[in-house]
Amino acid sequence: MGRRHVLLLWAIAMALTIAALNPVAAQTQKSTLIFAVESLSGQTMDPILEARPGNAIYQAPMYDSLVGFDLDKGGTGPGVAERWELSEDGLSWTFYLRPGQKFHNGDPLTARDAKFSLQRQMAPNSLASAAATLRRTITSMDVVDDLTFRVNTVTPQIGLPASLSRAVATEGAIMPKDYIEKVGEEEFRRKPIGSGPWRFVRSVPGDRIEYEAVAWPHWRGTPHFKNLQILLVPEESTRVAMVRTGEAAIASIGPETMMSASRGGLEVLSVPGTMQALYQFWGVYRPEFKASPVADPRVREALSLAIDRQQIIDHIMNGKASLPYPFAAFGYTDYFDAPKWKQWADKAYRYDPARAKQLLAEAGYPNGFELNFANTALPGTQFMVDIGTAIADMWTKIGVRVKLKNYEWGSFAPLIRGDQAHLVGGVSMYRTVGRPDMPWRYEGSFASDSEQHLLGDKTNCDTYCQAFDSTYRELLSERDPAKRTLLTDRLVQTVSDTWVAVPIIEGMGYYAINSHQVGQFAAIPGRHELGDVFERIPRPEEKPWKQ
C-alpha cells in the first residue's frame, strides 16, 4: 500500500470518526433562537422552587414532565411516561415510562428518578403549588421495575395524571436522582441537569438563561437551533422593538400590542384557549341576601344577556379571543362533550338586551338596582380590567346602577378568604387558566367546603349546592370514561343554571414573531407558555412545523 493510500484511508477514518461523534441532528442545528419574555419569575433552575408560569417558560426546555401534552388538541398526552393506568380499586396509578431516555450527563432516566422527583416535590421545603395536596393524597410510591412506577393514593385520584403534567402544574418535572444525591442540592441548583431537549448552559440573574440543544434525537422533538436564549425584558414596547430589530426572534405580548406589532411588520401568533375571563357573584346564597336582586337567578342571567361579548372580543381583545365554553371548560377539557357545550354556550351567552330587560322586569326590577362590582385583573392578564369596565357599562345600559371599585390583585386576593365581607352580595371579575382537568377547578370554586364556596357553605347549602357536592363526590371515584363525561355534564349544567360564575370570553396567549428569524410554528392549544414548543420551532429556511 502506497503512502497516498495510507493517507486516504486515514482521512476516511477521521471523517467517519467525526461523523460518529457529531450526529446528523447536531450538524443540522445552527444559530440561536432568542425569546424575550416579561418575567423569569424566580429564575431558579430547581423545579421545586418555582411556580407554574416560570416552570412552563424556562424550566420546560431542560426538564421533561412525567405526563406531557396532546400537541394538536391541547390537554394531557404522553410525556416521560408513554401511558398510565388506574388500578381496579382506583387507589393506585401505574405509569409506564418510555424506554431509552437519558439525562444530559448520560445517566439513564428510570422509574427511580420519577419516584425521587415526586418525593422532592412533596418535601416540606418544596414550593410546588400542590405540595400539600400531594402529601395528603399520596400514601406511597413503588418502583416496579426500571420503566414502571406506581403511585398509591388515599382515595381515588382520577385527576392525578393531569396534576403531574406541565399542562397543569410543576409537580411532574423529572430530576436526576443519582446526580442530585451525588452533588447535593446546592450544586444541582448551580449546575442543573434534566432530560429535556435543551441542556442548561448558564443563567445570568435578571438578564437571561442560555441553553444548548442536545445532539441526540429527543422524543419531544430535536431542536432546529443550536442554542436557545430566554431574555428577561420586562417592558413590552422594548420586547416588540427587539423583535423588530432582530435582537429577539419571538416576544410575549398582550392583546393591546397586537395591532402595533402587526403594523410593524411582525407576525402575531395566538395560542387558543389559554384562559377564561369571567365574573362571579359572592355569597348570594346567604340568608341575609335572600331579598337581594342578585339572589334571583333570573337577574343573574339578565346580566349575562346584557353583555355584548363580540364587542369585547373585537375592541378589547383586537379580535383575538373567542366566545367561551361554560365555566372553566375548553375544547381540550378531559371527559367533556365539547361540541355539545359549545352549541349550548353560543346560545346561552348571546347578546340579548331586550330579553335581559324582560327578565329584570319579571324578577321585579324593571328600573334596575344597585350592584357592587369589584373589578380586578389577575397577574398576566391586565386586560381584564378593561373587560370589567366594559361590562359595567353594558349593565348600566339595562338600568343597573353599577358601583365599580377597582382593586389591584394583591389587595383583592385576601378578600376572597374568610368571611368574604367585602365581596358578599356583589360581583367581581375573575379568571380561570386553561387546564384540562375541569373538576379540580370546579371544586375550588363551588364545593361547600372550598375557599370560594360560591354556591353555598357548610351551613347554607341549598339544592344547587347539594347537587354540586354529590355530583363532585361521584365524579371523584368514577373510572368509566363515559360515565365520567355524563357526570361532568351534570356538574357543568348545575353550575351553569345558577348563573353564579359566568364566562365572558375565552382568551388567548399572544406572541410577536420576526419571520426572518424563525419559521412557521404553532403553539400547544391552551398552553400559553412556549417552554415545550422551542424544540419544534424551525429556522426560517425550513418547512413549517405546523401550518
Place this chain on the structure above:
Amino acid sequence: MTRYIVHRLLQGVVLLCMVAMIVFFLGRLTGNPVDLMLPEDATAEDRVAMIKALGLDGPLYQQFFIFVGKALHGDLGDSIRMREPAVDAFFSRLPNTLALIPWAILLAMGVGIPLGVLASLNRGNMIDRIAGIFAVLGIAIPGFFLGILLIFVFSVQLGWLPSGRMGGPEHYVLPVITLGAFLIAGFMRLVRSSMLEVMDSEYVKLARIKGLSEFVVIWKHCLRNALIPVLTLWGVFVGNLITGAIITETVFAWPGIGRLTYEAVIYRDFPLLQAVIILKSMLILSINLAVDILYAYVDPRIRLA
C-alpha cells in the same frame, strides 16, 4: 469636624431604622407573595403550606422582631422568589447599575454645565430661551417615555443602536441619555442661576477691572465659585440616579438594582424589598455624608454651624 461627622452618622442610623420600619410594614400592606406564587385554583391547604415554607406564618410583630434581630447581624433575609440571600442579590446587581451611573453624571455635567454657563451669558435672549426649553423638557419628559422614544427612533427606525440589555459600549448610549436627561436639566438650571449670582459679585467686577480676559473671568473665576452649590446637590443628584434607575433599567432590560427593586415590588418579595431599600438608603446616605464632609471642608461656615 469629628463631632460633625459623628452627629451626621447618628442621624443616618436613626434614618435607616425609620426606613427599615416603614418598608417592613408598608410592604406588607400591598398583599402577600403567596397570592402571586400560587395558581388561582390552589387549595387553602396548599396556601397554608406555602406560607409556612416561606416563613410568613407568624404574627407581623414577631416577623418584625426576627427581621430586626437578623438585620443587626447583617442578615437581611432570603429573597422569597429567588431563594438566595437578599444581600447577595443586591450586590450581584449593584455593579450593573454603577456601570451606568458615572456615564449619566458625566453626560449631565458635560452638557448641563456648559449649557448653564451659556444660558447665563446670554440671559434673556434666544440661546437662554432655547436652553430653558431643554431644561423644562428634561425635567418634564418622564423617563419611561423618553426611553421608549429613543428606542423607537435610534433602534427601530434608524437601526443605529440596540434596543436594550447590557452589552458593549453601544448598549450604554440610550440608557445613559435616558438616565442623564433629568440631570442635564438640573445641572443647567443650577449653574445658570449660580453663575448669574456670581457674575454680579464684586470680585468678578474686580477681575474685569484688572483686565483679565473674559474667558478666564467666566470659566475660571465665575464657574469655580458657581459650582459650589452644584457640589452640594451632587449627592442629591446621585440619589436621584439610583432611584431613577428603576425606570431606565426596566425600559432597557438592564439587570441592575433598579430592576431588582421593581421585581421585588411586583412579586411582593418582602425580604428583597427591605434589603434593597435599606442598602440603597445606606448608599445614598454615604454619598450624601461624603458630599457634606467635602462641603464642610470647602465652606468652613458649615462645620462651624
